[in-house]
Amino acid sequence: MTSQFKVSNLTKTFGSNTIVDQLDLDIQDGEFLVLLGPSGCGKTTTLRCIAGLETPEGGSITFKDNTVFDASTRINVPAYKRNIGMVFQSYALWPNMTVRENIRYPLKVRRMKSAIAAGQVETAADMVDCGALLDRYPSQLSGGQQQRVAVARGLVARPDLVLFDEPLSNLDARLRDQVRSQIHQLHQRLGFTAVFVTHDQAEAFALGDRLAIMKAGKIEQYDTPERVYQTPSSDYVAAFIGMANRLELVRRHEGWTTRAGAPVDLDAAGVQGDYISGDTAVGRLRPEDLALHHSLDEVRAGDVGFVGELVTSEYGGRYFDVTVDAGGEQLFVRADAERHGRWLRAATIGSPLVVSFSPTKLRVFPHPDGHVDLQVPVLAQAARSEA
Ligand SMILES: Nc1ncnc2c1ncn2[C@@H]1O[C@H](COP(=O)(O)OP(=O)(O)OP(=O)(O)O)[C@@H](O)[C@H]1O
Ligand SMILES: [Mg+2]
Incomplete structure (x- = not known):
């Protein structure tokens, strides 16, 4: 053309x-x-x-x-x-x-x-x-x-x-x-x-x-x-097109983890080895890529799970938009109303719940400041290893 x-x-x-x-x-x-x-x-x-x-x-x-x-x-x-x-x-x-x-x-x-x-x-x-x-x-x-x-x-x-x-x-x-x-x-x-x-x-x-x-x-x-x-090209684009969840990731000697220490398999996220040069990175996820659970036992092997508390849940017809506080990280989950509606309707602010995601859904970008503040309470749990 x-x-x-x-x-x-x-x-x-x-x-x-x-x-x-x-x-x-x-x-x-x-x-x-x-x-x-x-x-x-x-x-x-x-x-x-x-x-x-x-x-x-x-x-x-x-x-x-x-x-x-x-x-x-x-x-x-x-x-x-x-x-x-x-x-x-x-x-x-x-x-x-x-x-x-x-x-x-x-x-x-x-x-x-x-x-x-x-x-x-x-x-x-x-x-x-x-x-x-x-x-x-x-x-x-x-x-x-x-x-x-x-x-x-x-x-x-x-x-x-x-x-x-x-x-x-x-x-x-x-x-x-x-x-x-x-x-x-x-x-x-x-x-x-x-x-x-x-x-x-x-x-x-x-x-x-x-x-x-x-x-x-x-x-x-x-x-x-x-x-x-x-494949949004940057953290800015990802945020702008609705990847509302932002996770700071840290390279430790045993591999990449969330700030709180949960391992995250960046190979599964399709991140090329040399794409992230520093020791910090930003991960982005859509609310529909996060799943809700009652307990960590329900999190699939290889997925990353967080223990958190309910902040708000808003009814949207076929789904609920749920905000979770997981040790200082705000996570946004779009939860299926048929599956979770009854639970979410009954849940009160502060109720414990678990959020998980598959690392294949993660989009990873270089950290804009090349620095992550690690002084956050450790509430998130390590993903379960193969049982
Ligand atoms: N005639 C002008 N004189 C001085 N500054 C201007 C003038 N026109 C626009 N600007 C400034 O340029 C910037 C960009 O404005 P512009 O109207 O292009 O933004 P926009 O992306 O269309 O925003 P919006 O989504 O709000 O319409 C703004 O900071 C605005 O204040
Ligand atoms: Mg305009």
Whole structure:
């Protein structure tokens, strides 16, 4: 596939703060790229630079073979000539224009009279099920309808690239799922190229052909959703995609253990011998990869078991989200409601319980400080050896 769109070395500062830091993106024709990162990491600023609404200090942006921005040669194509569609978080419809006039707006700005004559406005409205709303004003629409009109406006001119800046975050949960699925279907049908910004991992996994996980103005991992899910490249990415359990691991002469001394078989976790150079590491696990037990006897041989106390348990339908304090480590367990519901309903705060995990589920990363504080009470037990 040809590379449709390329951002190289993009740098944007505000005052003395570097907000976008030598960022690279390479987007294929028809690809749906999701930019995922926490609040303030520079997602909107990156989109605004691509759209031509901010002027970066460094780097370049090219569409196919067409350079629209290059700091070194001072090329800076104005926003309205970049053929980009934008859909914002705040729907940003013109309140004094009807739905028809709003959707038509990008065609008028680009002087695409034949597209208007050919009914492209009506087609775009129909695509998002807003064909019956063309003569209404935005104030006469629900939030979900307004956002769908904004999507139609973003796509109507058949732009080279569509930028979405958290377009679903102002919608309630049910509408969010509906509009998300509509955007997904539209992308599969029309095959436009997109950059979609969100800080919601479920949205990112659902929509992205590839994900770019952003941290402080840089891309931390750039990969398919499956690979990001299976093999997050850093502790930061792992935490961001829902591996809420963080265990500090220590290399002792007998092998790797938890802080409290429970042996952890890093070979089983698939960790290459020389990946961790120091004597400390960080392990990450998803709540659904931890199991609950009444006693250590129930922990499978080779698994790592912790004795702990119940902190909270929250009902979630098919599961309970359980927080356990295991000797100062907070562990988060997603426990099957059918299996454990009765027990968890009856359990009171402070009740003893055992948590275990298989080391094969562990993702291990170098420790950011190269240091682990070992001064914690020893409550965790060593995993049972083969009985
Ligand atoms: N015009 C501006 N002047 C000064 N600082 C700015 C400006 N725009 C953004 N910033 C700063 O740049 C940083 C990144 O902002 P940006 O809006 O790109 O973040 P974001 O990743 O989109 O966050 P969110 O998820 O909250 O929308 C923030 O610290 C913000 O305060
Ligand atoms: Mg933003």
